Amino acid sequence: MKKSIAIIGAGAAGLASAVRLLKDGYNVDIYEKEKTVGGKMNRIEEKGFKFDVGPTIVMMPEVYREVFEYAGKNPDDYISMERLDPIYSLQYGINERYTVSSDLTKLTPFLESLSEKDAEGYFKYIYSTYKRYLIAKNYFIEKSFRSAKDFYNPEMLVKALQLKTFNNAYNEISKYVKDEKLRKMLSFQTLYIGISPHNGPSIYTIIPMIETIYGVWYIKGGMYSMAQGMAKLIKELGGNIYTDSPVEEIIINSGKATGIKTNGINKNYDYIIANSDFPYTMKNLIKDIKNKRKYTDKKIDSMDYSCSVFLMYLGINKKVHSAEVHNISFADDFEKNISDIFEGIDPKDPSVYVHVPSKIDPGMAPEGKESLYVLVPVPELKTRGKKWTQEDIKNYKKIVYNKMKSMKGFENTENFVEVEKIYTPNDFEEKFNAYNGATFGLAPTLMQSNYFRPHNKSSYTDNLYFCGSSVHPGAGVPIVLTSAKLAVSELEKDDRDSL
Numbered sequence: 001m002k003k004s005i006a007i008i009g010a011g012a013a014g015l016a017s018a019v020r021l022l023k024d025g026y027n028v029d030i031y032e033k034e035k036t037v038g039g040k041m042n043r044i045e046e047k048g049f050k051f052d053v054g055p056t057i058v059m060m061p062e063v064y065r066e067v068f069e070y071a072g073k074n075p076d077d078y079i080s081m082e083r084l085d086p087i088y089s090l091q092y093g094i095n096e097r098y099t100v101s102s103d104l105t106k107l108t109p110f111l112e113s114l115s116e117k118d119a120e121g122y123f124k125y126i127y128s129t130y131k132r133y134l135i136a137k138n139y140f141i142e143k144s145f146r147s148a149k150d151f152y153n154p155e156m157l158v159k160a161l162q163l164k165t166f167n168n169a170y171n172e173i174s175k176y177v178k179d180e181k182l183r184k185m186l187s188f189q190t191l192y193i194g195i196s197p198h199n200g201p202s203i204y205t206i207i208p209m210i211e212t213i214y215g216v217w218y219i220k221g222g223m224y225s226m227a228q229g230m231a232k233l234i235k236e237l238g239g240n241i242y243t244d245s246p247v248e249e250i251i252i253n254s255g256k257a258t259g260i261k262t263n264g265i266n267k268n269y270d271y272i273i274a275n276s277d278f279p280y281t282m283k284n285l286i287k288d289i290k291n292k293r294k295y296t297d298k299k300i301d302s303m304d305y306s307c308s309v310f311l312m313y314l315g316i317n318k319k320v321h322s323a324e325v326h327n328i329s330f331a332d333d334f335e336k337n338i339s340d341i342f343e344g345i346d347p348k349d350p351s352v353y354v355h356v357p358s359k360i361d362p363g364m365a366p367e368g369k370e371s372l373y374v375l376v377p378v379p380e381l382k383t384r385g386k387k388w389t390q391e392d393i394k395n396y397k398k399i400v401y402n403k404m405k406s407m408k409g410f411e412n413t414e415n416f417v418e419v420e421k422i423y424t425p426n427d428f429e430e431k432f433n434a435y436n437g438a439t440f441g442l443a444p445t446l447m448q449s450n451y452f453r454p455h456n457k458s459s460y461t462d463n464l465y466f467c468g469s470s471v472h473p474g475a476g477v478p479i480v481l482t483s484a485k486l487a488v489s490e491l492e493k494d495d496r497d498s499l
């Protein structure tokens with residue numbers, strides 16, 4: 001008889017886990033607390049405008065495609081991807097703006113315009129970071145850590161040293177290039193995973209390298225199309241997705257997960273995969289303190305969390321001409337901006353990212369109009385020390401509109417707004433149970449990475465597995481899709497061993 005699996009949460013990782021398990025012959029039921037699938041990879045629709053809620057930047061497209069290929073399907077039948085060139089525009093101050101290409105014949109003249117020495121430094125950076133990336137991918141990212149000996153063995157310790165990750169990202173980049181703009185251009189990406197370029201481990205300098213060598217892509221219909229594509233495939237493979245179905249408890253008997261409780265009813269399963277945020281899951285879904293073991297409520301509260309975001313989804317009734325699909329404007333004082341975010345202060349002079357999908361995807365906004373996604377990194381709720389009030393939102397909105405006045409193409413945005421929706425860290429906490437509203441989960445500090453990050457297989461409870469941002473290997477869509485692959489392979493290994 002087919003074994004049964006309950007997945008808690010229909011985020012990117014939960015959906016990808018379901019596809020793999022169904023293909024491998026298991027019965028799968030997904031329970032999602034919200035009305036729609038996708039988790040942070042969700043969509044807001046109003047008056048013909050469509051906005052991705054969370055992720056917008058598609059990197060490592062082959063990882064997205066692999067989910068469908070694993071099930072023997074052609075990914076093109078589920079998601080339509082195109083490569084972006086330029087990958088983004090970067091604005092420094094009021095007048096300095098650069099469009100950055102991942103096409104070497106376009107990128108090189110830009111680098112040389114800064115200096116030939118910096119162009120040379122850039123190529124050295126790509127070479128040495130690619131070497132580190134291969135080690136990270138083959139020995140850490142795509143490997144699950146079940147027990148201490150998976151990490152504490154001579155080969156892994158050598159590889160960990162070869163990762164050379166003790167420096168911070170900004171200092172690491174500074175070894176290769178001198179130009180301050182270029183240093184920012186190659187280090188701000190640690191914010192994609194919610195950590196500071198001045199503190200985050202230098203291994204995350206692989207992100208701009210990945211953008212360059214594999215490109216930045218766009219999925220037609222926005223990222224939400226990926227969630228829809230996976231949900232469609234799950235149904236075709238015979239899986240069930242129950243939305244509006246919050247799980248209240250993971251039932252554990254004698255150290256073994258045997259089911260879940262949803263809407264007051266206990267349901268038995270052979271295995272459980274929790275895609276719900278790990279800290280939330282340990283605190284709220286595992287009730288008995290003896291099953292929490294190391295992850296007591298106190299431990300969960302003392303862990304480090306990634307930053308969060310203040311997001312404005314704006315439908316505007318005009319076209320934006322001088323902008324790209326992804327646009328970033330740095331704060332005048334970037335260092336202060338970063339230290340504010342990680343010291344719990346809402347930045348008064350923020351860095352702002354504006355995504356305009358309707359520039360290349362007409363279906364994202366009504367004709368002649370544009371849908372804007374305006375993101376500002378802000379502190380997560382633990383560091384901020386309090387939730388956002390309506391007054392905070394009103395005041396911060398002004399700061400963001402004001403900053404946009406200095407952004408090329410977005411100067412008068414406020415005068416053309418037809419739809420305005422705002423998400424604060426409160427929303428990410430309330431809607432998706434993101435602990436502390438930390439949009440990228442547990443911070444990937446050295447002591448919360450690889451073996452030290454919560455594992456994909458529970459260390460304390462049999463038949464319980466974890467996927468998603470706060471567990472190994474970390475946050476970002478391709479990375480949580482990898483966490484799904486690892487959680488499923490751990491589960492299937494145990495299932496084979498139990499026969």
Ligand SMILES: Cc1cc2nc3c(=O)[nH]c(=O)nc-3n(C[C@H](O)[C@H](O)[C@H](O)COP(=O)(O)OP(=O)(O)OC[C@H]3O[C@@H](n4cnc5c(N)ncnc54)[C@H](O)[C@@H]3O)c2cc1C
Pocket residue numbers: 008009010011012013014031032033034037038039040041053054055056057058059245246247248275276277309311375431432433434439440467468469470474475476477478480
């Ligand atoms: C604003 C923002 C911008 C981002 N930008 C990018 C980007 O450009 N590129 C990129 O690659 N990544 C980006 N990311 C990161 C990426 O979106 C996430 O890492 C990824 O989507 C997380 O997926 P997940 O499956 O781990 O978690 P989630 O999406 O959080 O899914 C967890 C699911 O569990 C559900 N759940 C929680 N508790 C329960 C319960 N008790 N019962 C039932 N269901 C429950 C939640 O509702 C949710 O649907 C961004 C994230 C955010 C928030």
